[in-house]
Amino acid sequence: MAKPILKKVPISEQCPEERIKNFNEVPYGYVPGEAMKEAKRCLQCKNAPCITGCPVEIDIPGFIKAIGDGNFNDSIKILKEKTVLPAVCGRVCPQEEQCEKVCTLAKIGEPVAIGRLERFSSEWEAQQKTTDIPKTPKSTGKRVAVVGSGPAGLTIAGDLAMLGHNVVIFEALHQPGGVLIYGIPEFRLPKAIVEREIEYIKKLGVQIITSFVVGKTKTIEELLKEFDAIFVAAGAGLPWFMNIPGENYNGIYSANEYLTRANLMKAYLFPEWDTPIIKGKRVAIIGGGNVAMDSARTALRLGAEHSMIIYRRSENEMPARLEEIIHAKEEGIEFHFLTLPVQYYADYLGWVNNMECIKMELGEPDSSGRRQPISIKDSNFKIPVDVVIVAIGNSPNPLITTTTPGIEISKKGTIKINEKTGETSKPRVYAGGDVATGAATVILAMGTARIAAKSIHNLLQNK
Numbered sequence: 001m002a003k004p005i006l007k008k009v010p011i012s013e014q015c016p017e018e019r020i021k022n023f024n025e026v027p028y029g030y031v032p033g034e035a036m037k038e039a040k041r042c043l044q045c046k047n048a049p050c051i052t053g054c055p056v057e058i059d060i061p062g063f064i065k066a067i068g069d070g071n072f073n074d075s076i077k078i079l080k081e082k083t084v085l086p087a088v089c090g091r092v093c094p095q096e097e098q099c100e101k102v103c104t105l106a107k108i109g110e111p112v113a114i115g116r117l118e119r120f121s122s123e124w125e126a127q128q129k130t131t132d133i134p135k136t137p138k139s140t141g142k143r144v145a146v147v148g149s150g151p152a153g154l155t156i157a158g159d160l161a162m163l164g165h166n167v168v169i170f171e172a173l174h175q176p177g178g179v180l181i182y183g184i185p186e187f188r189l190p191k192a193i194v195e196r197e198i199e200y201i202k203k204l205g206v207q208i209i210t211s212f213v214v215g216k217t218k219t220i221e222e223l224l225k226e227f228d229a230i231f232v233a234a235g236a237g238l239p240w241f242m243n244i245p246g247e248n249y250n251g252i253y254s255a256n257e258y259l260t261r262a263n264l265m266k267a268y269l270f271p272e273w274d275t276p277i278i279k280g281k282r283v284a285i286i287g288g289g290n291v292a293m294d295s296a297r298t299a300l301r302l303g304a305e306h307s308m309i310i311y312r313r314s315e316n317e318m319p320a321r322l323e324e325i326i327h328a329k330e331e332g333i334e335f336h337f338l339t340l341p342v343q344y345y346a347d348y349l350g351w352v353n354n355m356e357c358i359k360m361e362l363g364e365p366d367s368s369g370r371r372q373p374i375s376i377k378d379s380n381f382k383i384p385v386d387v388v389i390v391a392i393g394n395s396p397n398p399l400i401t402t403t404t405p406g407i408e409i410s411k412k413g414t415i416k417i418n419e420k421t422g423e424t425s426k427p428r429v430y431a432g433g434d435v436a437t438g439a440a441t442v443i444l445a446m447g448t449a450r451i452a453a454k455s456i457h458n459l460l461q462n463k
Contacts, residue, residue: 004105023187026188044061050112055098055444056083059078060114063117063121073125076124084197085155087126088197089446090116090122095115096323137164140164140166143168144456148435152446153169153233155450158206160456169209170209177194177195178235180194184263185263215404232431234400236395238394239254240394242286244342252389253390258389259291259295262277268301281303282386282387285307285389286389292320293325293328293333297328300332309328310340312338312373314371315335317362338359340357353385359376400435412438
């Protein structure tokens with residue numbers, strides 16, 4: 001048997017000097033020859049640890065073998081047996097912490113580029129300009145309402161439609177897609193790709209109603225009179241702030257607002273699109289996750305001369321994907337580690353112009369497993385800024401829980417669920433994604449949706 005190739009087939013990307021001037025996707029993706037070469041690195045393990053590492057249990061060796069054999073149509077069919085969002089997952093899932101982390105090849109070299117291959121399959125299908133729509137079974141007559149059209153909502157809608165149920169998605173915003181549309185920048189996940197995945201789900205028979213705010217337009221109680229079951233996938237759209245002096249000055253955004261303006265409402269094309277956004281020259285982003293990286297890289301593309309990540313721990317503790325950190329560094333993002341903002345200052349018109357920070361050092365690990373940051377006395381200093389973006393986390397919007405009697409929530413405001421079934425404390429109401437887990441990844445949200453889909457199907461069959 002030939003020795004395995006230990007290095008991934010490299011992927012072409014826009015050079016940093018060019019990409020910071022546009023919102024086009026950074027990696028170009030594999031061409032067929034590159035994809036087949038990378039697919040043949042797969043050892044086709046019998047125990048397939050990569051499947052165990054995937055929250056939606058895709059047959060990873062199966063779709064990769066099909067690529068290696070040149071059977072690209074079979075590859076996308078295998079993927080769609082488990083996911084309705086292969087083009088999305090191939091781009092934004094943290095494969096390095098899931099399927100690729102447990103790849104057998106990773107023990108002696110680099111793991112198989114599973115995410116890149118998944119992206120390739122979905123792009124190949126798009127290039128054919130025809131999509132195979134599987135036949136759905138005869139309608140069961142059962143109706144399911146899905147609240148939210150993000151990754152969890154889209155996943156469960158597709159699963160239940162394939163089981164013959166009538167599914168209606170209710171989306172609060174004017175465009176479906178949830179965090180895939182408003183949260184992830186165009187250069188990381190082009191909107192046309194999300195729209196294509198949504199069209200596929202519509203072709204399965206799923207109805208999507210936009211500009212419908214559950215909890216206000218209609219409550220969960222009212223929807224229960226019309227539907228046999230409800231799945232709440234409203235995400236985590238309530239931003240956290242630090243509650244430090246000066247945080248209400250002009251020019252200080254939550255990452256939610258900043259990215260929604262830039263992504264969903266295309267503020268980067270103002271005035272062609274009529275959503276304005278402050279294009280600061282010295283932009284500070286507070287946080288160290290993927291949302292912080294997205295905000296920093298967006299600010300750069302909007303014209304920032306200095307786009308700075310302010311993070312209270314060291315680089316080793318950053319929760320952002322390694323790929324995003326590398327891209328940010330290549331693009332010239334400035335990193336201020338072991339640094340914590342403690343106060344903002346403004347000019348006479350109330351616009352932020354300075355940020356006072358304190359230096360930190362790391363102590364013992366906290367509940368997250370990361371070392372606890374501790375402030376260093378009398379180490380305060382100031383950084384001149386004209387825009388600040390706070391990207392330290394989110395909670396679910398309380399609108400649904402406060403208008404739904406009998407539904408239990410956690411101390412963090414998430415809906416309590418049975419993790420094995422997705423059931424809430426309220427009969428016939430299920431939940432998944434960030435509204436139940438807190439802010440997490442796209443693929444984990446999809447995993448919770450798949451669990452709930454099986455439970456809802458059992459419920460409807462028993463009825």
